[in-house]
Amino acid sequence: MITLTIDGQPISVTPGTTAMDAALANGIDIPRLCHHPDLKPSGGCRLCLVEVDGRPNPIPSCGLACEPGMVIRSQSDQLTALRRDTIDLFVSDHPLDCVTCDKAGACALQKYAYDYGITETSHDFKLGRTLYQNDNPFFIRDHQYCILCAKCVRVCDEVIGAHAIEIVDRGFGSHVATPFDVPMADSNCVFCGSCVQVCPTAALLPVSRLKQGREWELEHKKTICGYCGVGCGIDYRTKGNHIVYAQGYPEAPANGEFMCVKGRSGWDFAQHPDRLTHPLVRKDLARELGLSAEAWTLGPTQRAALADFVPVAWETALDLVAAKLAAAVKAAGPDAVAGLASARCVNEDNYLFQKLMRAAIGTNNIDHCARLCHASSVSGLGMAFGGGAMTNPIRDIRDADCLFVTGSNTTESHPVISYEMVRAVKSGASLIVVDPRQIPLTEHATLWLQTRPGTDHFVFLAIAHVILREGWADRDFIAGRTEGFDEFAASVAPYTPEVAALASGVPADKIVLAARMYALGERARGASKYAAESERGHSGIFWAMGITQRSEWD
Amino acid sequence: MKPEELPILADKEKALQASKTCRLLYCSSTACVASGSGAVKDGLTRALKDNPAGKAAALAQTGCMGLCSHGPMVRVEHADRPSTLYEYVNGEAAARIVADELAGQAPAAIAPESAGRVLPQDIPFFTRQTKVVLARAGVIDPERIEDYIAHDGYTALTRALGMTPEQVCDEIQRSGLRGRGGAGYPTGLKWQHVRSAAGDKKYVVANGDEGDPGAYMDRTLMEADPHSVLEGMIIAAYAVGAQQGFFYVRAEYPLAVKRLERAIRMATRQGLLGKNILGSEFSFAVDIRIGAGAFVCGEETALMASIEGQRGLPRMRPPYPAQSGLWGCPTLINNVETLGAITAIVNKGADWFHGIGTEKSKGTKIFALTGKLNNTGLIEVPMGITLREIVYDIGGGVAAGRSFKAAQTGGPSGGCIPAEHLDTPVDYESLKALGSIMGSGGLVVMDDTSSMPAVAKFFMEFCVDESCGKCVPCRVGTVQIQGILQKVVDGKAVQADIDRLERLCVTVQRTSLCGLGQSAPNPVISTLRYFRDEYEQMLGAAASARAEVSA
Known part of the structure; x- marks a missing residue:
């Protein structure tokens, strides 16, 4: 730990911490427009300048590494004057349409103009960019509001790994664009909306948010995304009982501020007029039981269903289902009933459902859609590690030294996990991909072992073979935690890299290289976060359906 | 090649050159090519072919001979008498020169x-x-490594390889050599930093992205004596422990690129580059990267981004390239001219170099002397020479009988120096004290017909065009400064505009991210400092009157 002083306050930080991070962690707010905690410092906005004793010129705190004994001031007359001048320059190139702007109340430039008392520019108003682009259903790009902080470009590169946009041209005329300014849909864009999330102004806005009210009129409804197993936190901004748009929030443990296209934009079903919002009973049954129709407001598809169904009250419907289930149990015993639960429902609902089946109905005929995809991993992980789930929190991935990905098209199936992988690779981790297909992750891979379909296990066996042969295995670790290891070692003995190469088509030297990188946790570059505590880097294995869905081993 | 083979090669080339009755050298640098040295070459070739004595004479191209405004230039060398220099040569004159020289007679009297x-x-x-750095410029054929070797080429490398890397760094540090790209950082110190930086993989980069308007020192050096820069780079790589080097040269310099490519190829073939250089343990490879025409890519962090294949944007320092440069590895970036000075220092010793120049600025500096002078071209002068000597002695005084008004040094990052400071010694500190900078070596002389606000506007337009746009003071500030200068030039400015101009200049200077923005206001600030009356005379009379009424 090193100690320094910011605004008279003694502060202790770990070496390598920036002055900005040290200040923010200690409740000292430094103005900033291009800084984002998840992105590398850029230094373009010039608002976070601070004074450092012994340095002639103000220095941007976002790129200033703390040194022992440093004396930093984040506020002074000089800094206030320079910041006012800088904001003055920003607003000479940014319309002050705050009275009608959708971003008002959430706009960082507006906040600082307010803080520093800038009501209008003292310069001649000159707009560098005027393009308005609405070429996709998810977000608009209104370049006149862009302040070129490049947070969108950086998040797309450093976190998402899509590289869909870059700043083109230079100087006053520079603007953010796709390559050759093709429409977003024709670019590498995955529409995760992370650019919109980090945009400090109204340059990037969700289409669903346009003219839907002022920021302070919207409520926050935090929940968990129901799409895949990553479990991203979502903050739905709502007005009345209506979702206006979805955003991430920094405290969400799985995803922070970042989401994928599904989480950020796939919520329109929730308020779709066709959504089934009340119980329907088949017409013939309703007539037979003498049920009366309830007056519901129906959507077009539901109205079409009225040819066959009658809308009834919830009480009526529940009574009917209970009576029918009870009759079935009475007539044929509890095992005549079976329940199938869904991964799209929350854990609590699934728990209650099996309780209903087991305790109320009295049957063990209860299953879950995850049987198809997750049963083999639950039993496998249970046997190997004592628990049928991921061994580590998602946030550990970004600090890994070597990532071994197989049987997972992470970018498409669990995009937010792939963001963590991209971040690890961008900070120097090595990435080994074993996959017959050129999945998007191969673009970031240090080593891509392209197996013939159905032969990846040869590569795995050969990697184990090489690790044992070369003495890279951690024998103490193995001795303390496994049983039957000698049998395992004997079983991989025949699988030399050459044998695996013949079977899988992956060159033997690549298999040996992968074995070394994984076993020793070798990074592509840079120092390991764990350098102080262990000689080897930390490796992680990441697999999904491509492994669990294997039906046979040759 | 082994070190002992080098003198053999040199003697062979010397013997070959001595076997000729005379050597006709024509300048093939870009400036002379532009003024017609292609026709001169054809004229000389044809005349030699037609002349029975032609076979015994040698014809060779050279790099810049210096007085570019008098080109194309031809020099004829004889073993037994002083050489003759011809100016403004064309194809017909070439034939006459060949006839006179081969006949052994003095040049015929002409109009x-x-x-x-x-x-x-x-x-x-x-x-x-x-001439230290340019000693071989205009003397040797830049496309023949043999000619370079015959002129002590690669002897400095041999000598350096016999020293320890530390000794080489010390030697450069003791020489007092400072970076010739403009900032003047002590070269030896920079080498030490890279040498002591942790990491097995290190790089050396030669910055040949010369971009100041009117400046062509680096281009000329690369065109005239590519091997000397290359040799300097190899020595630098040995001293800092680098395995790979890059020449970063702008695409507008095709001839320099061609000659560097050839030099690298020839040096590699001779074992002076590549694996186990001159039979030693030291291996080093060099590649060329061509810049795509962005001024900002001359800034070292932007340059590295460009070499890495990224958009050429500057980044914050620290970390400095010596700690974390190309692909995160320690990287030495030196200007082409800095590297060009290395061989002389290694061969003649640090003390010799230290003996040239002033207390804090050692050695010589190349300037591209341009503007309203009788003699314009490329000059190399000892540090500490006065501006007056450069303008009136070397430059031959102001052209067309006009009077001197100002000298602009350092290009768009520099400032204008008025007549009252003509006796200032030219070194890093003195020029800085005058509100200008040494810069890379552009020196533009203006006469009394130049309007200083217009000069400031010219340089600001350049910065507006060349700002990368990453930071707001440079991206927006330069545009606003240019707008005010336009108002001044149009006679529409009022006093308040000048006040705003000064304040804005200080903001841009103090808050910009890289050297481009930090120095962009210099031409405005220095012209305001020395020629404020010109600004005030241009204020719109009517506009000022209105301002007074409203005040």
Whole structure:
């Protein structure tokens, strides 16, 4: 730990911490427009300048590494004057349409103009960019509001790994664009909306948010995304009982501020007029039981269903289902009933459902859609590690030294996990991909072992073979935690890299290289976060359906 | 090649050159090519072919001979008598020169204004210069490594390889050499930093992205003596422990690129580059990266981004390239001219170099002397020479009988120095004290017809065009400064605009991210400092009157 002083306050930080991070962690707010905690410092906005004793010129705190004994001031007359001048320059190139702007109340430039008392520019108003682009259903790009902080470009590169946009041209005329300014849909864009999330102004806005009210009129409804197993936190901004748009929030443990296209934009079903919002009973049954129709407001598809169904009250419907289930149990015993639960429902609902089946109905005929995809991993992980789930929190991935990905098209199936992988690779981790297909992750891979379909296990066996042969295995670790290891070692003995190469088509030297990188946790570059505590880097294995869905081993 | 083979190669080339009755050298640098040295070459070739004595003479191209405004230039060397220098040569004059020289007679008397007249070599333009870095420029054929070797080429490398890397760094540090790209950082110190930085993989980069308007020192050096820069780079790589080097040269310099490519190829073939250089343990490879025409890519962090294949944007320092440069590895970035000075220092010793120049600025500096002077071209002068000597002795005074108004040094990052400071010694500190900078070596002389606000506007337009746009003071500030200068030039500015201009200049200077923005206001600030009356005279009279009423 090193100690320094910011605004008279003694502060202790770990070496390598920036002055900005040290200040923010200690409740000292430094103005900033291009800084984002998840992105590398850029230094373009010039608002976070601070004074450092012994340095002639103000220095941007976002790129200033703390040194022992440093004396930093984040506020002074000089800094206030320079910041006012800088904001003055920003607003000479940014319309002050705050009275009608959708971003008002959430706009960082507006906040600082307010803080520093800038009501209008003292310069001649000159707009560098005027393009308005609405070429996709998810977000608009209104370049006149862009302040070129490049947070969108950086998040797309450093976190998402899509590289869909870059700043083109230079100087006053520079603007953010796709390559050759093709429409977003024709670019590498995955529409995760992370650019919109980090945009400090109204340059990037969700289409669903346009003219839907002022920021302070919207409520926050935090929940968990129901799409895949990553479990991203979502903050739905709502007005009345209506979702206006979805955003991430920094405290969400799985995803922070970042989401994928599904989480950020796939919520329109929730308020779709066709959504089934009340119980329907088949017409013939309703007539037979003498049920009366309830007056519901129906959507077009539901109205079409009225040819066959009658809308009834919830009480009526529940009574009917209970009576029918009870009759079935009475007539044929509890095992005549079976329940199938869904991964799209929350854990609590699934728990209650099996309780209903087991305790109320009295049957063990209860299953879950995850049987198809997750049963083999639950039993496998249970046997190997004592628990049928991921061994580590998602946030550990970004600090890994070597990532071994197989049987997972992470970018498409669990995009937010792939963001963590991209971040690890961008900070120097090595990435080994074993996959017959050129999945998007191969673009970031240090080593891509392209197996013939159905032969990846040869590569795995050969990697184990090489690790044992070369003495890279951690024998103490193995001795303390496994049983039957000698049998395992004997079983991989025949699988030399050459044998695996013949079977899988992956060159033997690549298999040996992968074995070394994984076993020793070798990074592509840079120092390991764990350098102080262990000689080897930390490796992680990441697999999904491509492994669990294997039906046979040759 | 082994070190002992080098003198054998040198003697062979010397013997070959001595076997000729005379050597006809024509300048093939970009400036002379532009003024017609292609036709001169054809004329010389044809005349030699047609002349029975032609076979015994040698024809060779050279790099820049210096007085570019008098080109194309031809020099004829004889073993037994002083050489003759011809200026303004064209194809017909070439034939006459061949006839006269091969006949062994003095150049025929011709009308004073005609093409191909003799230029005396004892004029101050030549005698007041001290050629260290440009010693071989205009003397050797830049496309023949043999010619370079015959002129002590690669002897410095041999000597350096016999020293320890630490000794080489010490030698450079003791010489007092400072970076010739403009900032003047002590070169030896920079080498030490890279040498002591942790990491097995290190890089050396030669910055040849010369971009100041009117400046062409680096281009000329690369065109005239590519091997000397290459040799300097190899020595640097040995001293800092680098395995890979890059020449970063702008695409507008095709001839320099061609000659560097050839030099790298030839040096590699001779074992002076590549694996186990001169039979030693030291291995080093060099590649060329061509810049795509962005001024900002001359800034070292932007340059590295460009080499890495990224958009050429500067980044914050620290970390400095010496700690974390190309692909995160320690990287030495030196200007081409800095590297060009290395061989002389290694060969002649640090003390010799230290003996040239002023207390804090050692050695010589190359300037591209342009503007309203009688003699314009490329000059190399000892540090500490006065501006007056450069302008009136070397430059031959202001052209067309006009009077001197200002000298602009350092290009768009520099400032204008007025007549009252003509006796200032030219070194890093003195120029800075005057509100200008040494810069890379552009030196533009303006006469009394130049309007200083217009000069400031010219340089600001350049910065507006070349700002990368990453930070707001440079991206927006330069545009606003340019707008005010336009108002001044149009006679529409009022006093308040000048006040705003000064304040804005200080903001841009103090808050910009890289050297481009930090120095962009210099031409405005220095012209305001020395020529404020010109700004005030241009204020719109009517506009000022209105301002007074409203005040």
